[in-house]
Amino acid sequence: MAVKVYGPATAVCPQRVMVCLLEKGVEFDLVHVDLDSGEQKLPEFLLKQPFGQVPVVEDGDFRLYESRAIIRYYAAKYEDRGTKSTGLHTRRESSESGSKVTPTWSKLSRRKLEKVLDVYEKRLSRSKYLAGESFTLADLSHMPATRYLISEAGLGHLVKDRKKLNAWWEDISSRPSWKKMIDLAGF
C-alpha cells in the first residue's frame, strides 16, 4: 500500500515531503486538499491534523504531520535506500536553517531575509552543501520555499546576486527528484 500524502502539490510543506519521498524512492499517492475552500479546517480533516494544516501522511495505520518530522522519519526509516540524507550533523543543520528562513520568507521582510542569505552565502563558501559536502535534508528542506521566492515572489535576484547561494540552488534544483516534483505540481 502506497503512502498517502494529503495536501495540494503546489504548497510548500507538502512539497518538502514529496521531494524526500522521491529521493528515497518511496511510492506515494497525493490526496489533494483544497486550501482555498478551507478543507483543512473542516472537522474530518482536523481528525487527521488537529492544527488544520497540510501535509499529513498516512502510512498504513501510522499517521504523521509536521513536514520536517515526516521527512526525518522517512530518512531514518529508509536510511539505506536512495539518497543518504541523514547523519548526526545534518540534523542540526535542518533545524537551525529551517526556522531562520521559512518565517522570514513568508513575511517577505527583505532586510532580514538578505541578512540571513548573507549568512548562507558565507556558509556555502565553506562547504558545497549546508551541512557539509553531501546533499542532505538540510538542503532539501529549503527547496520548496526557495522556488517560491524565485517564482511567485519574484525575488530571484536575491539568490542570483550571491554566487555560492546561486550555485547551490542551481545544483540542488537540477536533482531528478526535484524535477519530478515540479512535474507533479504542474509548475
Next chain:
Amino acid sequence: MALKLYGAAMSTCTCRVLTCFHEKSLDFELVPVDLYAGEQKQPPFLAKNPFGQIPVLEDDDITLFESRAITSYVAEKFKGTGYDLIRHENLKEAAMVKVWTEVESHRYNPAIVPIVFQFLVAPLQGNSPDQTIIDANLEKLAKVLDIYEARLSSTKYLAGDFYSLADLHHLPYTYYLMKTPAASVVNERPHVKAWWEDISSRPAFKKLTEGMNYVRK
C-alpha cells in the same frame, strides 16, 4: 571537558540545553555570555554563531547553534546514557517525538515568546508590557493549548505515554509564563496543568530554576 556551552543561566534557550544535559547526567562547562553588554553580537561570538544568539555548543571539533538542534544532537550522541529523550529504539515513537518537537517549535513557541517578552524583558528596556501584543498572542496560545488539552487527555505526555524531548523543549518559556498573569491559560486546562506540574517537577529542570530570573545586574 568535551561539552562547552556558551550561554546565560536565565536564558530560556540556554536552559533548554542545560535541562537536556542534566537528564543525561552529562559533564559540561557553561561559559557565561554577557547579554547585557551585547557580547553575543560582537565579532568573536559571531564567529561561533553568525546569527548572534545563545546558546552555542562546542563539542571537540564541532560548533552547533539553535538550542533544539543542540538538544537533538546531544540526545542522539548520548542516547545510551541517562534518560532516553528520543525513544531511539522505536522508530514510530521517535517519529512522534519529532512531530511534537516541531509543534512546539512552530506553533507553541511563536505564541508564547512575545507574551514572556512583554512581561519580563520589556520592563528591563524601560517599557511597560504591551497588552495588545499579550492579548493577541494569548488568543493564539489558547487555541494551541486547546489542542494540547485534547492530546494530553489521551496520552500522559505529548509524544505518548513517555516523557521526551518534545515535552522538555516547553520547559523554559512556560516556566517564565507561569510567573505572569498569563499563567491562567495553562491553569484553566486540567490536563495541560497536570502535564506542566509533572514535567516542571523533574529534578533535571529543578536544578536550573534558581538561576532563572530576569533581573538586571
